Amino acid sequence: MNYHHLAIEEEITLFKKSLETFAKKEIEPFYNQWEQDGILPKVLWKKLGSAGFLCVDIPEQYGGLGATLPFSACVIEVFSKLGYNSIATNIAVHSNIVAHYILNSGTEAQKIRYLPKMASGESIGAIAMTEPGAGSDLQGIKTTAKKNPDTGDYIINGSKTFITNGQHLDFAVVAAKTNMAVSASKGTTLFIIEANTEGFMKGKNLNKSGLHSADTSELFFDSVVVPPSQILGEVDGGFISLMKELPRERMTLAVGACAAMEGALEITIKYLHEREAFGKALSKLQVIRHKMAEMTTEAKINRAFTNQCLAQLANNELSAADASIAKLSTTEAQGRVVDGCLQLFGGYGYMEEYPISRIYVDARVQRIYGGTSEIMKEIISKDVLGK
DSSP states (O other): OOHHHHHHHHHHHHHHHHHHHHHHHHTTTTHHHHHHHTSOOHHHHHHHHHHTOSSTTSOGGGTSOOOOHHHHHHHHHHHHHTTOHHHHHHHIIIIIIIHHHHHHHSOHHHHHHHHHHHHHTSSOEEEEOOOTTTTTOGGGOOOEEEEOTTTOOEEEEEEEEEEETTTTOSEEEEEEESOTTSOHHHHEEEEEEETTSTTEEEEEEOOOSSOTTSOEEEEEEEEEEEOGGGEESSTTOHHHHHHHHHHHHHHHHHHHHHHHHHHHHHHHHHHHHHOEETTEEGGGOHHHHHHHHHHHHHHHHHHHHHHHHHHHHHTTOOOHHHHHHHHHHHHHHHHHHHHHHHHHTGGGGGSTTSHHHHHHHHHGGGGTTTSOHHHHHHHHHHHHHOO
16 A cells, blocks of 8 residues: 555645635635626635635745645635636736746746745736737747847837736736847847836726626736746747746646535536426436436546646656647547536526526636647647657
């Protein structure tokens, strides 16, 4: 018997319970109002930090818990399963993506400056890659960073869109072209730009079909002066950093998709036992029982592959293609399962007072951000068939 494995499982179970307790007290009573407001209160970030739920797999020397990847995944899982998808999205960008860019590509000074404040919730991070004319095509970015030969500073001009944490961010990791003579894949650099930098402007909070309280904005850069100390990684090496971090980002989305499916199925099962039609509970009707069997099967198969990929990611063995397979499969399945669950609620499923309605609209973007399903298929096909 692997007692070490059992001990880890027990710790994860306790960690999940602490997340659920926090959600019950600090989120459940207020979440509907936050969704109506279109933004989470900034104080929630500090509460999450104080509870130890931000940057949990960042080393202790930089303010994190120093936990392993499964604990980091737990945060996304629990909030996604409970239907708090906006919060899961905000945290995923901040803790699972931005913090790891800084940890893996940042200088020691950058790690010390940003990571402890991220872990405490004092400073909120965003990643600014997507542009109005580029979308999932990161090689199509137009934002430029031109070096001033006299000072060594970089002058950044351009714009980004669909940026999660766009209203609350205290800094953003921004991709900009530094070498205009080559392709973006060879001439892109990442910069850490703080929100109070002159010329850095946040657009309005964008209205979305779902994830209403996950603040999302356009960002504008008008002759923003950034010193070389704010370069993240190597000059012209930004695209390499992006490619290294994308598997983690896509697995984070896959974890959220699995948990959202499981949460949707749980509330649907409860509803089917309570609701009657033709003199019996809906759960007794064969057509509904078979539909639930199909959806449960799909959820469990996707969970199994996602867990396998998470184990590979923890060991730095996960390929870009397998991460893309996980992202494609889980998010497409999420769309089907959540749609199927809503259907079983009948007309009530379309009412906003029922959580399945919100879960449904929140699910749609999963097939778009982090790379669309079409982009995932292209990555996978190149791995299978070659370029």
